[in-house]
Amino acid sequence: MPEKPLNQRKFLQPEQLRELGLLLFILAIGLAVQLRNPVFLSISNITSLFTNTAILGILAVGMMLVLVTRGIDLSIGAIIAFTGMVTALTVARFPGLPPFVAILEGIIIGMVFGALSGILVARLDVLPIIATLGMMNVVRGLTYVVSGGQWVSSYQMSDGFKAIATGKLFGINNLIVIAIVVYIVAAYYIRHTRVGRRIYAVGSNPEAAEISGLPRRRLIFLAYLIMGGLSGLAGVLWVAKFASAQGNTAIGYELNVIAACILGGVSISGGVGRIFGLILGTVLLGILNNALPLINVSPFWQMGIQGLVILAAVITNVLVRRNTERDALRRRAI
Amino acid sequence: MKKTTFLLIILAMVLLPATMAFAAGTKDDGVERHAFIFKNTGNPYGDKQMQGFADGIEEMGFEAITRAPDQPTAEAQIQIIEQLIAQKVDSISITGNDFDALQPALRKAMDAGIAILSADSAVNPESRITHINQADSEMIGRTLIQAAYDMAEGAGEIAVLSATSQASNQNLWIEWMKKELDENSGKYANLKLVRIAYGDDLRDKSVSETEGLLQSFPNLEVIIAPTTVGIAAAGRVITDRGLIGQIDVTGLGLPSEMAEYIENGSCPYMFLWNPIDVGYLTAYAAVAASRGELTGAAGEFFSAGRLGEFSVVKASDGGTEVLLGAPFKFEPSNIGEWKSVY
Numbered sequence: 075m076p077e078k079p080l081n082q083r084k085f086l087q088p089e090q091l092r093e094l095g096l097l098l099f100i101l102a103i104g105l106a107v108q109l110r111n112p113v114f115l116s117i118s119n120i121t122s123l124f125t126n127t128a129i130l131g132i133l134a135v136g137m138m139l140v141l142v143t144r145g146i147d148l149s150i151g152a153i154i155a156f157t158g159m160v161t162a163l164t165v166a167r168f169p170g171l172p173p174f175v176a177i178l179e180g181i182i183i184g185m186v187f188g189a190l191s192g193i194l195v196a197r198l199d200v201l202p203i204i205a206t207l208g209m210m211n212v213v214r215g216l217t218y219v220v221s222g223g224q225w226v227s228s229y230q231m232s233d234g235f236k237a238i239a240t241g242k243l244f245g246i247n248n249l250i251v252i253a254i255v256v257y258i259v260a261a262y263y264i265r266h267t268r269v270g271r272r273i274y275a276v277g278s279n280p281e282a283a284e285i286s287g288l289p290r291r292r293l294i295f296l297a298y299l300i301m302g303g304l305s306g307l308a309g310v311l312w313v314a315k316f317a318s319a320q321g322n323t324a325i326g327y328e329l330n331v332i333a334a335c336i337l338g339g340v341s342i343s344g345g346v347g348r349i350f351g352l353i354l355g356t357v358l359l360g361i362l363n364n365a366l367p368l369i370n371v372s373p374f375w376q377m378g379i380q381g382l383v384i385l386a387a388v389i390t391n392v393l394v395r396r397n398t399e400r401d402a403l404r405r406r407a408i
Numbered sequence: 409m410k411k412t413t414f415l416l417i418i419l420a421m422v423l424l425p426a427t428m429a430f431a432a433g434t435k436d437d438g439v440e441r442h443a444f445i446f447k448n449t450g451n452p453y454g455d456k457q458m459q460g461f462a463d464g465i466e467e468m469g470f471e472a473i474t475r476a477p478d479q480p481t482a483e484a485q486i487q488i489i490e491q492l493i494a495q496k497v498d499s500i501s502i503t504g505n506d507f508d509a510l511q512p513a514l515r516k517a518m519d520a521g522i523a524i525l526s527a528d529s530a531v532n533p534e535s536r537i538t539h540i541n542q543a544d545s546e547m548i549g550r551t552l553i554q555a556a557y558d559m560a561e562g563a564g565e566i567a568v569l570s571a572t573s574q575a576s577n578q579n580l581w582i583e584w585m586k587k588e589l590d591e592n593s594g595k596y597a598n599l600k601l602v603r604i605a606y607g608d609d610l611r612d613k614s615v616s617e618t619e620g621l622l623q624s625f626p627n628l629e630v631i632i633a634p635t636t637v638g639i640a641a642a643g644r645v646i647t648d649r650g651l652i653g654q655i656d657v658t659g660l661g662l663p664s665e666m667a668e669y670i671e672n673g674s675c676p677y678m679f680l681w682n683p684i685d686v687g688y689l690t691a692y693a694a695v696a697a698s699r700g701e702l703t704g705a706a707g708e709f710f711s712a713g714r715l716g717e718f719s720v721v722k723a724s725d726g727g728t729e730v731l732l733g734a735p736f737k738f739e740p741s742n743i744g745e746w747k748s749v750y
Contacts, residue, residue: 113623122619126612223450228640228668229747240648316611317644318665321450323611363613367620373573373606 088398089348092339095394096354099387100361107365114368121247127360128249129308129315133331134338134356135260135349136301141335142277143297144344145195145202148328149187149209150305155323156217157183157309162226162319169232173314176235180310181303187213188302192295210328218321228317239315249311256304261349273297278345334359337387358387442694443473443492444687445502447529448480453636453662453683454503456750457528460684461501464691467713472691473497482506489513492522499523499694501540504531507576511535523697527690528683529577533727537697537704538720540690541729542681545577548634548735549584551679552659556599556630559656559676563598564629567621569642569659571609571635580724581634602628607638614641622649633659636666639678643669663738667747670740679735683750689715689732704728 107114133150140147157180164179165171187209194205228236243251264270276283276293284290313319338355340347362383366376444461446454458474465472473492477484482505492500493516500517504510504526514524514535527540556566568585570578582604589596602625607614614637621628622645631646633639639661646655647669657675669675692712696702702710706728708720723729738746 111624116623119619119623126616126619218450221450223455224452225662225665227662227664227747228644229664229671312611316615316641317668318611318640322448363616364620367605367617368624370603370624376606 088395089339089346089351091398092391092394093348093351093354095390096337096339096351096358096387099390100354100358103358103361103365103383107361107369111368111370114365119364119368123360123364124250125247126364127356128247128253129311130330130334130359131253131353131356132256132304132311133308133327134334134352135256136297136304137328137331137335138338138340138347138349138352139273139297140202140301141332141340141342142274142344142347143294144277144280145294145297146206146332146342147191147298147301148203148206149191149213150301150308150331151324151327152210152213152217153184153187153302153305154309154312154327155319155321155325156187156213156220157306158313158323159217159221159226159319159321161310162231162313163220165232165235166226166230171232171235173234173238177238177307177310180306182306184306184309185299185303188299188305189295191302192298195298196291196294214321214325217323221319221321223321225321226313226319231314231317236314236317239311249315252307252311257349257353264349269293269296274345330359333384337384337391339391358383440470440695440698441473441495441497442470442499442691442698443475443497443501444527444690444694445485445488445492445500446474446476447503447505448484449476449478451476452664452750456683457503457687457690460687460689461527461691461694462687463684464688464713465695468691468695470498470695480505482509485510486513489517493517493520496520497522499525499698501525501527501690501694502531503528505529506531508532523694525690525694525697528686530723530725530727530729533723533725536727537702538693539723539727539729540686540693541723541731542683542686543733543735544731545580545724546584548660548679549581550588551735552581552632552634553585553588553596553599555658555677555679556632557596559658560599560629565600565602565625565627566630566632567602567625567628568604569614569617569621569631569633569635569638570604570606571638573606575635578634585632607633607635607641609635609637611637611641614638615645618642618645622651622655628655630656630658633657633661635659636661639675640665640669643674646674647672660735662750663743663746664748664750666738667743670738670743673740677737677739679737681732681735685715686732688713689718689730693718693730 113119160183161176161180165176191206191209194200195202239249241248272288273293276288276290280290312324334355337358339351362380442465444458446458454476462472462474475488477488485505500522510531511534518524524536525538525540526536528542530539560566568582589601603621605617605621607617618641631642633642639657639659642657646652646657652672652674658678660680661678666675666678689712693702696710702708706720706722709717711717718730720728720730
């Protein structure tokens with residue numbers, strides 16, 4: 075029986091194989107940077123790496139859900155700016171406001187915008203890229219309107235508010251703690267709840283999902299709602315971290331988030347995306363941002379290197395997938 | 409018959425916009441109109457500059473038009489220039505998003521009889537009468553090195569955190585910093601410029617670059633950041649990591665952004681010119697230029713209201729410029745009154 079040993083040899087799923095490839099790639103990059111600057115793997119540098127990557131990671135979770143439904147959300151950079159600006163203005167006006175309320179305010183505002191995108195995409199059947207592009211411009215414009223073009227600076231924010239991003243819980247920076255909580259909740263939600271599984275079903279085969287009676291529109295709406303809420307959360311964290319709110323905050327940041335998702339193996343054509351891959355994709359981008367200042371390359375090369383690494387990771391992904399597919403075909407032939 | 413109606417409609421379609429443009433152009437009720445274009449909207453520094461310009465123009469009894477595109481690109485500014493040409497303004501002063509790319513649009517405006525000046529960030533000498541510069545680039549570069557020398561108490565490692573590697577004003581200041589170090593190698597023998605990092609005026613990248621500097625150079629004494637996003641990001645990192653007193657930050661920044669870090673000691677002092685005055689000076693230069701009283705030749709004089717007399721001098725790019733003056737020093741004793749101004 076020649077099939078059996080072949081089957082047994084495949085102890086890894088294709089996605090897991092790809093994630094293993096990405097993990098090896100990350101280790102290789104890490105080793106290369108470490109050889110160039112031994113500070114890279116120090117505790118303090120690793121801490122700042124994860125602190126600086128936490129916001130990207132939080133956003134990537136929402137973006138993955140949207141991508142899984144075959145959508146995309148370009149409005150998140152603008153939502154970060156708007157919620158950041160509004161909470162900063164609130165905090166400037168009411169310095170005694172508990173930080174928890176500021177976070178809640180951001181999440182709620184973000185969810186309102188997410189709901190609007192969700193209605194456009196799920197109810198009115200507007201193409202996601204167009205709907206969220208429109209939202210991006212509207213929300214960015216609103217940011218300038220509410221701020222009157224002014225920035226909110228550090229001295230106008232209460233220490234309690236800034237401590238959202240600088241404080242620690244059990245010795246770990248709050249941003250990292252919040253990101254970990256978001257990931258645990260997301261992992262549970264995606265794997266073990268009916269709604270989570272259905273979002274994937276809708277993304278991998280919308281027609282089949284519709285025929286089986288899944289509330290397709292409601293699930294797509296939900297994905298944008300969650301993305302909006304996470305963007306609102308990220309907006310508050312961003313402003314607390316950098317202690318400054320300005321109209322052009324996080325401009326173009328949506329592309330970093332989408333890049334993190336795609337590096338992590340989330341498919342733009344929907345239905346595919348795993349939390350572990352997402353973590354790897356986010357960490358790879360985080361390493362690039364953290365390591366390039368450490369290895370003393372000319373700024374002219376920095377962007378190029380960043381692009382090359384992303385391309386190399388994606389090509390690795392494609393090669394691994396092609397190999398496994400060819401493998402599967404070969405097996406079928408036998 | 410049908411053909412004539414069709415032709416008439418075509419004619420109307422062609423003429424309508426033309427007459428509208430004509431109407432816009434002749435909306436001239438005798439009041440001179442002077443325009444100012446900043447880099448992009450939503451920048452408090454630019455708002456102050458435009459406010460200063462409008463103050464100056466209105467003080468002389470004219471109408472001020474202040475415009476800024478959404479995105480800091482040359483293309484967006486070219487669109488605004490085209491609109492202003494159609495409106496037949498008397499002068500355009502521009503904070504250029506690109507040194508050369510605006511030339512065709514600005515030459516077109518010049519051909520239409522509009523006086524063109526650049527302010528704050530220059531356009532090339534062929535497309536301007538003269539440039540209104542905040543402060544002498546040489547003085548800024550030298551002053552910042554002297555500040556670093558003072559903060560490092562004469563010895564130690566210093567680093568520069570700039571905006572983008574392509575920003576012409578940043579690069580010019582950095583050139584002068586290096587020159588100051590080279591020309592006084594005796595005085596600065598123990599002061600070592602270890603790295604020039606670029607934070608691209610983005611908060612997240614500026615923070616990563618600052619952290620990179622701290623990790624790579626454990627003995628770093630001073631960070632010079634001649635850009636407001638960079639200096640505030642550096643102040644933030646120093647404050648967060650409890651390095652106040654060990655590493656000092658200085659450079660150029662908005663008082664509002666830097667108030668906290670000047671008050672908490674992470675930045676002993678820093679510099680900036682007054683953007684309101686840059687705008688105000690530009691207003692007087694623009695009016696003089698539109699009347700032909702200012703032709704942009706080195707050695708010319710003109711008066712600028714409350715700021716007094718100014719002269720045109722040669723600029724390092726081959727053209728001429730007008731210098732506002734020495735940068736203003738912000739320190740713990742005066743930051744309180746400035747932080748709410750800009």
